[in-house]
Amino acid sequence: MVQNIRYLVQGVFLVLLSYLGARHVLLGGGRMGAAPVDAYCPFGGLESLYKFVAAGTFIKRTNFSNLVLLAAVILTALLAGRAFCGWICPLGTMQEWLLKLGQKIGIKTIRVPERVDRLLRYVKYGVLFIFLALTWWTGELVFRTYDPWVAFNHLWEGIGAAFSSFPVGAVLLLVVLLSSLFIDRIWCRYFCPLGALLAIFSRIGLLRQPVGELCNNCRACGRTCTLQVIGRENRVDIAECIACGQCQEKCSRDARSMQVLGSRITPLGAGLLAVAIFWGSYAVAKAAGLWITLGGGRH
Numbered sequence: 001m002v003q004n005i006r007y008l009v010q011g012v013f014l015v016l017l018s019y020l021g022a023r024h025v026l027l028g029g030g031r032m033g034a035a036p037v038d039a040y041c042p043f044g045g046l047e048s049l050y051k052f053v054a055a056g057t058f059i060k061r062t063n064f065s066n067l068v069l070l071a072a073v074i075l076t077a078l079l080a081g082r083a084f085c086g087w088i089c090p091l092g093t094m095q096e097w098l099l100k101l102g103q104k105i106g107i108k109t110i111r112v113p114e115r116v117d118r119l120l121r122y123v124k125y126g127v128l129f130i131f132l133a134l135t136w137w138t139g140e141l142v143f144r145t146y147d148p149w150v151a152f153n154h155l156w157e158g159i160g161a162a163f164s165s166f167p168v169g170a171v172l173l174l175v176v177l178l179s180s181l182f183i184d185r186i187w188c189r190y191f192c193p194l195g196a197l198l199a200i201f202s203r204i205g206l207l208r209q210p211v212g213e214l215c216n217n218c219r220a221c222g223r224t225c226t227l228q229v230i231g232r233e234n235r236v237d238i239a240e241c242i243a244c245g246q247c248q249e250k251c252s253r254d255a256r257s258m259q260v261l262g263s264r265i266t267p268l269g270a271g272l273l274a275v276a277i278f279w280g281s282y283a284v285a286k287a288a289g290l291w292i293t294l295g296g297g298r299h
Helices: 002-027 042-055 064-080 083-087 090-104 114-120 123-138 142-146 148-157 159-165 167-179 186-190 193-204 220-224 246-250 267-287
Strands: 258-260 263-265
Touching: 002 083, 002 090, 002 148, 002 246, 002 267, 042 064, 042 123, 042 193, 064 083, 064 193, 064 267, 083 193, 083 267, 090 148, 090 167, 090 186, 114 186, 123 142, 123 186, 123 193, 142 167, 148 159, 148 167, 159 167, 167 186, 220 246, 263 267
Parallel strands: none
Antiparallel strands: 258 263
16 A cells, blocks of 8 residues: 555656656746756755855756755655655656566566675765765756756657767666666665765654564565665664665564654655655745746746
8 A cells, every 4th residue: 555655656756857857858948948857956956055155146057946845855854764765756766666677577686785785875975075066166067967867858859869968867877777677776875966965864864763672583674675774683774764665564563663753653654744845845935936946937
């Protein structure tokens, strides 16, 4: 039941955000066109934060909408961990669904050796630091040309045009999607700068996942988690868990739980909280006249 709801939520956001990207490609930018996909990216808010604080302006292709979404995902991370990644992020959804497809057609899911997996997870923090520093230094969206999601949204121009305009991003997109057939969320785990930011806030946030006394160490939860975030003594790495809930569904003794300030919250609750924060932030910003994107103005 929970997974069906999660897949539905994922699908809605994947279609919606793909539509917004296609709309810009088909209509163009400017006041008479549509905002670029960059204007709907939480990471764009972080990229443009320094310029906004220092000069009250934004990096090209970003606006108040990015700051609103940045605040929304940080609040989500503090209250519900990386539920944004497991319930809303469209690139994460594509990776997860491709893994499911690979399993259905008989491709064996690869579990990365624990030591390698642990080391690779630090790469995304380097990506976050390097591209954020370059962006604040140059005043340009440096990461844009490397972003697989931006490249995906320009496929509406044609595959050749996407590879011509975003050669690195398009290649990364192809590699990420192909590898997703046998490795779960390789981009999210090892390379996503937004994932690194959310991991930091998740670690200092309020969500906890204690192991109950009923746990008999059967390791069913660990075998179920293809993200490999359940380690020794069946403890969850809270900075890497995307609140998908599959481990709790697999636990026959109800020994796994999620808690916020000592009160139990289900994965469904965490996911719906992330969705509520996302749409609530949009509604509040729009009512206050702060939902402003490039190209389309206020809409």
